Each structure stands twice: as C-alpha cells, then as structure tokens.
Amino acid sequence: MAGNTSTPGATVTSRALALLGAFDEHHRRLTLTQLSERAGLPMPTTHRLVGELVAWGALSRTPAGDYAVGRRLWDLGLLAPVQTGLREVASPYLHDLYGATLATVHLAVRDGTAVLYVDRLAGHASVPVVSSIGSRLPMHATGVGKVLLAHAPVEVQHAVLSDLPRVTAYTITQPGLLRRQLGKTLRDGYATTTEEMSLGACSIAVPVRRGPDVVAALGLVLPSLKDRPKLVGALQVAAHGIGRALTTGG
Amino acid sequence: MAGNTSTPGATVTSRALALLGAFDEHHRRLTLTQLSERAGLPMPTTHRLVGELVAWGALSRTPAGDYAVGRRLWDLGLLAPVQTGLREVASPYLHDLYGATLATVHLAVRDGTAVLYVDRLAGHASVPVVSSIGSRLPMHATGVGKVLLAHAPVEVQHAVLSDLPRVTAYTITQPGLLRRQLGKTLRDGYATTTEEMSLGACSIAVPVRRGPDVVAALGLVLPSLKDRPKLVGALQVAAHGIGRALTTGG
DNA sequence: CTGGCTCTTTCCGTTCAGTGGAAGACTGCT
DNA sequence: AGCAGTCTTCCACTGAACGGAAAGAGCCAG
Numbered sequence: 001m002a003g004n005t006s007t008p009g010a011t012v013t014s015r016a017l018a019l020l021g022a023f024d025e026h027h028r029r030l031t032l033t034q035l036s037e038r039a040g041l042p043m044p045t046t047h048r049l050v051g052e053l054v055a056w057g058a059l060s061r062t063p064a065g066d067y068a069v070g071r072r073l074w075d076l077g078l079l080a081p082v083q084t085g086l087r088e089v090a091s092p093y094l095h096d097l098y099g100a101t102l103a104t105v106h107l108a109v110r111d112g113t114a115v116l117y118v119d120r121l122a123g124h125a126s127v128p129v130v131s132s133i134g135s136r137l138p139m140h141a142t143g144v145g146k147v148l149l150a151h152a153p154v155e156v157q158h159a160v161l162s163d164l165p166r167v168t169a170y171t172i173t174q175p176g177l178l179r180r181q182l183g184k185t186l187r188d189g190y191a192t193t194t195e196e197m198s199l200g201a202c203s204i205a206v207p208v209r210r211g212p213d214v215v216a217a218l219g220l221v222l223p224s225l226k227d228r229p230k231l232v233g234a235l236q237v238a239a240h241g242i243g244r245a246l247t248t249g250g
Numbered sequence: 251m252a253g254n255t256s257t258p259g260a261t262v263t264s265r266a267l268a269l270l271g272a273f274d275e276h277h278r279r280l281t282l283t284q285l286s287e288r289a290g291l292p293m294p295t296t297h298r299l300v301g302e303l304v305a306w307g308a309l310s311r312t313p314a315g316d317y318a319v320g321r322r323l324w325d326l327g328l329l330a331p332v333q334t335g336l337r338e339v340a341s342p343y344l345h346d347l348y349g350a351t352l353a354t355v356h357l358a359v360r361d362g363t364a365v366l367y368v369d370r371l372a373g374h375a376s377v378p379v380v381s382s383i384g385s386r387l388p389m390h391a392t393g394v395g396k397v398l399l400a401h402a403p404v405e406v407q408h409a410v411l412s413d414l415p416r417v418t419a420y421t422i423t424q425p426g427l428l429r430r431q432l433g434k435t436l437r438d439g440y441a442t443t444t445e446e447m448s449l450g451a452c453s454i455a456v457p458v459r460r461g462p463d464v465v466a467a468l469g470l471v472l473p474s475l476k477d478r479p480k481l482v483g484a485l486q487v488a489a490h491g492i493g494r495a496l497t498t499g500g
Numbered sequence: 501c502t503g504g505c506t507c508t509t510t511c512c513g514t515t516c517a518g519t520g521g522a523a524g525a526c527t528g529c530t
Numbered sequence: 531a532g533c534a535g536t537c538t539t540c541c542a543c544t545g546a547a548c549g550g551a552a553a554g555a556g557c558c559a560g
Binding site: 011012013014016017020021023024025028049052053056058060062068069070071073074075076077078079080081082083084088091092095096098099102111116121122123124126132133134 | 261262263264266267270271273274275278299302303306308310312318319320321323324325326327328329330331332333334338341342345346348349352361366371372373374376382383384
C-alpha cells in the first residue's frame, strides 16, 4: 500500500498482527523500540500502527511510557469459544473440587501435541506448579496430558511418542512404557504422574466427555497420591457433572 | 490504500479492528455477512480481512462456517495487565474466601463509571447472579460498585450520581441517599446492597488497597447478610492479603 | 429436478492510504 | 554542555487495498 515498502507482500493487517504477536508470556510490557524490533517493522510504521491500536483499546500505554495488551483485547479474549463454552460451564465444578480436596485443580484441553491449560485453581495450601492459565505443557509429563493423549487420534500419539523430552529425573522418556500407561489410562479411566513434571508434585486426572467425545481433562496436583480412590471419585463426579452440563447446554 | 474506497479516511487497521469489535457478549458467533454488516464493510473487504485474521489465529472458523474469536486472541487477552497483576495475585485469596463462605466471590475494578468484574467464583450452592467475568454493571447497585465509587475521583462520583437508573424496586435512585451511603462506606470500610441489583441477592464488599490507593474491590453475594461481622472480617483478611501481595510483587 | 433464494468466493482496474528515510524533539545520564 | 537513548513529526512516492460486478455453493420449496 505504500511506495517505499521494504517488504513487499506484507499486508497492513499482517503488520498490525505482528505487533500484537510481539507480546508473549515473557514480554508483557514493551517499549516502542522493542515493539518495532520484535515485530520487524521500522520505527515510524510501528509508531503509527501502535497509535491506532491504542486508540481502539487493543493496546494500552502505561504511565511509564511502555505498551501492554489493552483491556479491550482482554474483553475479546473472554468471548473465545474455549472460554465461553467449557470454562464457564466447568467453573462451579472446579470450585467444588477445590473445596473438597484443597489441591490445585486443572482444566485442560489438547492443543495440537501440547496440553493447553484452560483454567486453574490454586489456594495457598496447594503445591506450587509451573502451569498457569493459557500456558502449554508437554503431554507426556502431566496427568491431564496423559488422559488427553490416551484419547487422541493415532497421528497425535505417534507425534508425541516420537519425542519425549526429559523434564525431571522421573519423566517418562521411553515410548513403550508410556504407551502401556496410556492403555492403562483407557482401562482405568484415569491417569497419574509422579514427579514427572516437577519434583515434589504428583497428579491425577480424568477425562471430561461430551457424549462419546473426550473434550477436556480434569486433574489435581498434590504432594502425594495417597487416598487415590477418593480422589478418583471426586474427579469423576465433577467430570460427569461438567459433561452433562455441556451436553444439555448446547 | 485503495482507489475506490467508499469511506476515505478509514485506515486498514481501523477496518480490521472494526471486525474484531463486531463481536460482543451477545454476538459470539457471526457469519461473514453479519460481520460485514456489523463492521460496516463491504463483503469482499470483509472476506479478505477476515481471511487474514483467521490465518493469524485472531478469529477461528467453526465447522458450521461462521466465525468466532480465536484462541490466539484468548492467549493475548490473558497477558493484559488487568489479568496479569491483579487476577493472578488475588486468585488464591478468592478461593480461600470461597472456601470459607461458599458465597459467590467477586473481584472488580472501576472502568470509567461502571464496575468491571475481573474475576468471579461461584459454586453450586451460591445465589444466582447476573455478573460474569468481563461484564460491566452500574456502580450504584452493586456492593463492589459502591466501594469503588466511594474511593473514586469527584468527577466520577458526580457523573454516576447524576444518573441512577432503576434496576429493581430496591435500587437506590436518590443521589442524596447514595451519597450518605458512600460516606458510611468510607467510615466503616465496607459497603452493602440489599436486592438492589437482583431480587433475592444481597452483597457486601471491601476495598483492596495497594499502598494508599484503592485498586479494586472484593465482594460477596449472599441470600442474606446475617453474620455480617464474620463476613467483613473474612473479606478484610483477604483484601489485606491481596494488597500486601500486590505491593511486594511490584 | 428446477428455480429462487441467501451466503460465500474470486476477479480486476483504479487510486489513495500506508510507507520509511530523514530530521527534529525529548528525555535522562555523565 | 555533550551525548546516547527513545520517541515523534514530516512528506513524496507508489503498489497494496478497495469494492463493484459476477460467478460459485448450498439450501429449501414446489
């Protein structure tokens, strides 16, 4: 759209989106210069586009002069289906579960070959964990991940099993062993991990079904898995409740 | 950028943002035609821009063929400061509070002359309420709203007091009465409502302070306000905890 | 199967919105 | 004062974006 474009073929929209994409978990606040670098745009262009984004509310400028994601994008994000359907419906069940166990409660879905955490409840009494809402973790080292993987299409299972990076000393890195665990997960109806993601943390998880489909996984993180039957029971009650609410709700 | 523009002066960015803005709480899924109408853009333009937005992940296309807010925008929204700082820090305290009271717990900030709900916990035992995360409600009819209003700049108080729309039969619509309640809120350190927003629901709320500034309000919604001292106590413990965590955290 | 309807996609000539180098304005730091 | 960093404004050039028109998909009723 402009004569002296340095990268012909790039659309205005792509540039604006590149600016938004410059923000991530480790870069929540960026100066104009950083934005221009990370988005690969010249300063004046960055300045103009950012000005528009701020005017609309997609970005906001802090008193310090740097930029952050704006409130309006936060609003918009809440309208995403991942939030609307699943999270909203599941929320009360997660709280019930938290109240019953006082453990960290996770609600996760599969995103490609990773686990995407859709919601997380953690009180003060809970074990510290690495996940946070919106974060992605490997499937083979988490309870919810194993559940989702066990119910995933074969191609996904192959992709994940072919590369099992080590996270802790206890992470399962042998495809055969993991495959056997996945089979057990299908038979038993739940999966567990023992310090495979972070030391001192164990987890237990069950599938959430909408009709026949497994649409999410519900998990707990605890210091140990003693009293396993009670945990599985609580999880399954909550998972069934969510599944039922999902089916009747739409 | 284009010769035959029907509305000269409009930037590409503004058009793209108009498309995003076409989504709201009541329009979470839109067809291409609806998008073009709501954004005020011609069909071909809409088609092209939406294509780019989908390619980037800002929007997603459902199997049914209509569009919704995409997962990547959801991700981005989670990076917004409103979420990052306040919500993350407050989360465990809200759960503690929920565990202690089993009431609906609200965390809200002021957004202009309205209350913006940043987080909400509600179990099955809780009173049904109209708010949801991201929604905005009038300040004069909610507990958290009264707290935030009492600590708001005078201009904001004037603006709100000059227009007090009735919501239920018990909504306070007399500026004088509300002004007195705000004074009492400052003295007592908490505010209450009694069926002013929805019948059968009362609320009680306290300010969350970061140093001297009131940055948010923390509230409970209950069927009745019996045992008020215990509720105020629990709220203040949580509010102080959040305030302290905010100060030390940054 | 056909006709009519709505929604979606592709085409393509026109032209003005967007571009970025260069220069100016602010900081804060030495 | 001088310097180095960040931010903002200016402006001539031009190809990216525009949207009317028309073709393609579905879908339902008759």
